Amino acid sequence: MEQIREIVDRWYEIDHNCFKVRADDGGLYLLRHDLNSDQWELVETGEDSGSES
16 A cells, blocks of 8 residues: 655545645555545546656
8 A cells, every 4th residue: 555645736626625646656646535425536546757766
């Protein structure tokens, strides 16, 4: 399991919040928190080829 290293971006909607985060593996992930069900979802993954670890 990867750990979140930083929150790169975040935005808020009426029924959910989204977080673009960088994990300790250097990858970028988009997480969505559904406020109605209190559930988290991994929406998208990607690599940040420009980062150095």
